[in-house]
Amino acid sequence: MRKFLRLVKKHLFTIIVLSVTMAILLTSLLKETGLAGLAHILSTLDPAWMFLAAGTLGVTWLLEGLCNWLLCRHLYPKWTYARSFMIGITGIFYASITPCSAGAQPMQIYYMSKMGMQGGKSAAIISAKTITHQATTVIFSLLLICTELPFFVKNVSNLTLFTVFGLATNILFIAAVVLISVNAGFIYRWLHTIMCWLGKIHILKKPEEKYKTVITQLDSFHEGFKTMGHSWRLYVAVCLITIVQLVLGSLDTYCIYRAFHLHGASVWLIVAAEVFAAMVVTFVPLPGGSGGAELSFDAFCHIFFGSMTTPAMLVWRLLTYYGSILFGFLYVSIGSRKYLGTPPPEDYQHPDSQNGDAALPTQANQTNCGSS
Incomplete structure (x- = not known):
């Protein structure tokens, strides 16, 4: 019981956000259809199409593991797919319960280190995965x-507004990651100045401690780019798998469309709408893009679902988001017992990469805010 209460306290903000967004969605739906109408709509869903929707979601999880496995195998040839799948689900789970997916990459690196992978190499793999996935998503x-x-x-x-917001947030993120890889010093100095200024005007408490925490993660990404080397075939393969993953991940919306016994819209149109809508809300600063995801779904998918948009949104959110949280929680709990603390596979440094565990940059050793 104490463990459960600690877990609730730790994720209280996420629980509140998810509860509020679900309550708003249900309230809106009940106003439209009433409880009996909602029950009727859900009872008439085509089970075959719903099963197919769940299947496409499952395949995207498998492909996430495949991308991680290819990158892990680049440095650890004997690293297994099962371990990579565990890392992939860890990322999906923590991306769902933390604002802006901020907890995903750090937790993946943490779990990889607990599996015996060296810190620099785990950061290298996750940094490569992050930049290839984000760049592929935006371009595609x-x-x-x-x-x-x-x-x-x-x-x-408001298509222009959605486009500008999506492009701005994603391009800024990609540019920041690339800049860290080629000129980390500039980012560190700029970030240090900003955080010290926020401390002086009493917006940010303990700016030096916060700065060092952030820099530790940025250092990992910086070293990661150098460690992975320049294997273009590997990155092309990961990008192609990501494209397949994006398409299949958007097919669940089409499957839900057909589960509501709707016809007429092409698969391509719905996939295009869903992929773009997902890109737009990537950096909405709430767990799972709550609020933004629903708004984006309504804007792009109302064209296809019409009066069934709100019920469809409920089904879509329950399956793709809350389903991911449930599966992720269960699998991470089970996988942690099986893989964490186990001996790592053979350690191997790829010939075209540098030492992944060399000393990290000393950018965190900036002068303190008082003397800057």
Whole structure:
């Protein structure tokens, strides 16, 4: 019981956010259909299409493990797929319960180190995975939306606003990661100045401690790029798998569309809408993009679902988001007992990479705020 209470206290903010967004969604739905109407809608869903929707979600999880396995195998040839799948689910789970997915990468690195992987190499793998996934998502979503641009311009209100927000947040993130890889010193000095200033105006408490915490993560990403080397075939393979993952991850929306006995919209249109909508809300600063995800779904998928948009949104959110949290929690709990603390596979440093456990940059050793 104490362990459960500690867990609730630790994730209280996430629990409140998820509860509030679900309550708002249910309240809106009940106003539209009533309890009896909602029960009728859910009872008439086509089970075959719902099963297929769950299946496409499961395949995306398997592909997440495959991407991680390819990157892990680059440095650890005997690293198993099962361990990589565990790391992938860990990322999905913590991305779902932390704002802006902020807990995903640090927890993946933590679990990889507990599996016996050296710290520099785990950071290298996760940094490579992060930048390839984000860059692929942005480019692919833009290509998809451009193929049907007249349709979306005509049918999606505020398309320009969604596009600008999605591009700005994603490009800033990618640019920051790339800049860290080539010129970390500039980022560190700029970040140190900003955090010290926030401390002086009493917005940020203990700025030096906060700065060192942030820099520890940035150092890991910086070293990560150097450790992975320049294996373009590896990155091309990961990008191609990511594209397949994005398409399959968006097919669940089409499957839900068909589960509601709706017809007429093409698979390509719904995939394009869902991939782009998901890209837009990547950096909404709430767990799972709560609020933003629902708004984006309504904006892009109301075209297809019409009066069934709110019930469809409920089913979609329960399956893809709350389902991911449930599966992630169960699998991470089980996987932790099986893999954490076990001897690592053969340690191997790829010929085109540098020492992944060399001393990290000393950028964290900045002068303190009082003397800056």
